[in-house]
Amino acid sequence: MQDIEDRDTEGRRHFLKCMAWAGTGTLWLMHGGVLKAQPLTTQGATAVTDATFSFVQISDSHIGFHKAPNMDVAGTLRQSLAMINAQKKEPDFVLHTGDLTHLSRPEEFDALSGIMQDARMAKVFYVPGEHDVIGDNGAEFFRRFGERQQSGGWYSFDHHGVHFVGLVNVLNLKAGGLGSLGADQLAWLKKDLAGLSADTPLVVFAHMPLWPLYPDWGWGTDDSNEAVSYLRRFGSVSVLNGHIHQIQQKVEGNITFYTARSTAYPQPAPGAASAPGPLKDVAPNDLHRYLGIRDIRHVQGNHALAVTEEVMA
Amino acid sequence: MNVMSWMLVVISALVLSTAALSPVMAANAAMATPAKPIAVDIRDFTFAPKTLTVSAGTRVVWTNRDEEPHVVVSAGNQFSPSRALDTSDSYAVTFDHAGTYTYYCAMHPMMVGTVIVK
Numbered sequence: 001m002q003d004i005e006d007r008d009t010e011g012r013r014h015f016l017k018c019m020a021w022a023g024t025g026t027l028w029l030m031h032g033g034v035l036k037a038q039p040l041t042t043q044g045a046t047a048v049t050d051a052t053f054s055f056v057q058i059s060d061s062h063i064g065f066h067k068a069p070n071m072d073v074a075g076t077l078r079q080s081l082a083m084i085n086a087q088k089k090e091p092d093f094v095l096h097t098g099d100l101t102h103l104s105r106p107e108e109f110d111a112l113s114g115i116m117q118d119a120r121m122a123k124v125f126y127v128p129g130e131h132d133v134i135g136d137n138g139a140e141f142f143r144r145f146g147e148r149q150q151s152g153g154w155y156s157f158d159h160h161g162v163h164f165v166g167l168v169n170v171l172n173l174k175a176g177g178l179g180s181l182g183a184d185q186l187a188w189l190k191k192d193l194a195g196l197s198a199d200t201p202l203v204v205f206a207h208m209p210l211w212p213l214y215p216d217w218g219w220g221t222d223d224s225n226e227a228v229s230y231l232r233r234f235g236s237v238s239v240l241n242g243h244i245h246q247i248q249q250k251v252e253g254n255i256t257f258y259t260a261r262s263t264a265y266p267q268p269a270p271g272a273a274s275a276p277g278p279l280k281d282v283a284p285n286d287l288h289r290y291l292g293i294r295d296i297r298h299v300q301g302n303h304a305l306a307v308t309e310e311v312m313a
Numbered sequence: 314m315n316v317m318s319w320m321l322v323v324i325s326a327l328v329l330s331t332a333a334l335s336p337v338m339a340a341n342a343a344m345a346t347p348a349k350p351i352a353v354d355i356r357d358f359t360f361a362p363k364t365l366t367v368s369a370g371t372r373v374v375w376t377n378r379d380e381e382p383h384v385v386v387s388a389g390n391q392f393s394p395s396r397a398l399d400t401s402d403s404y405a406v407t408f409d410h411a412g413t414y415t416y417y418c419a420m421h422p423m424m425v426g427t428v429i430v431k
Contacts, residue, residue: 067380067400102382103382103397103399104397130419130420130421131382131420134382134384134396134397134419134420135384135394135396135397173419173420173422174422175388175415175416175417175422175425176417176422176423176425177422177423178422178423215423216423217358217423218358218421218422218423274357275357275358275359275379276358276381277358277379277380277381278380278381280380
């Protein structure tokens with residue numbers, strides 16, 4: 001009996017340890033057209049009450065991955081979704097910024113769908129990661145999770161005066177290159193934004209970073225400059241990405257770029273290892289490297305002060 | 314030394330002398346069987362060796378040594394792409410015709426390699 005209890009405790013401790021570094025998600029609060037980030041906790045965010053609305057970003061769930069440092073990626077995703085459900089004010093929707101699965105296998109997509117259904121997530125908007133489009137150019141991904149607006153899989157929608165754009169930058173990648181949007185998508189994006197006034201708040205999301213975060217490791221998108229040039233005239237722009245399994249931020253004019261953590265496993269900081277990939281040995285003493293960073297940035301826009309804030313709990 | 318031991322010594326000597334006489338036979342055997350497959354390791358998001366020169370008819374075997382999956386795909390669609398190669402998975406292509414075959418990882422396109430077939 002003693003033995004079983006010990007093992008249970010050990011398992012739980014390990015699970016909690018995983019949860020400490022695996023990202024849970026980011027709660028995004030919209031305040032008068034300005035996006036503000038909060039850590040997703042079981043307590044719920046205090047600032048939610050005066051927000052216009054909120055949504056949650058989760059990323060890189062990698063269902064199917066089953067190695068160190070996380071043997072239970074389904075469990076850590078479920079935990080993240082439980083935190084979404086624990087919010088006092090229900091977020092309006094969830095964005096999943098790609099790499100739902102590890103190997104694009106049907107059973108992995110099934111498992112992801114099942115977990116989302118079990119957690120009774122309201123609306124979830126997805127964009128694919130490169131792990132979701134293996135072998136079929138994303139056909140299965142788009143069949144199951146696509147918004148079916150454009151044949152290429154990209155889409156936009158409006159919510160409480162904010163224009164959201166979901167982009168696909170993991171298909172038709174060229175030898176020697178990075179992520180790619182492609183001419184068709186760029187033409188669509190230009191047209192999609194053309195009719196909007198400059199004071200429309202924008203939220204643009206895609207899997208791979210839409211800025212040259214670390215091209216040596218493929219962390220960027222070949223034609224992101226063109227896309228970003230269409231965004232510059234707007235007063236409040238937030239670009240949300242996944243892919244690199246850690247939080248990185250950059251502010252450029254009125255545009256704030258943000259990459260989310262993974263719900264599955266962390267990756268090394270740019271250049272901190274010989275190559276990207278799962279950080280296998282996450283020692284308890286090293287946990288602070290993934291925790292406790294507080295980063296506040298202000299962007300003086302045309303109309304409002306854009307603030308992004310990230311606290312890693 | 315008993316009789317059994319003597320016999321073993323004799324047999325060993327016969328085997329050794331046969332081996333010493335056999336280089337010609339060994340060369341003939343090598344001609345008859347296909348060339349040995351050449352290995353390309355995928356490690357730390359690179360192909361090793363990055364450039365490989367082989368003779369026509371050589372089988373090239375890629376093996377993923379990373380934790381991250383990779384997909385071997387021909388840049389000019391000159392050979393069929395692999396499926397997703399998880400850790401320790403392999404993929405093989407036999408190159409029957411001379412030419413330069415550039416390939417990359419469909420998931421991490423900065424990973425590029427070349428097979429030159431003479």
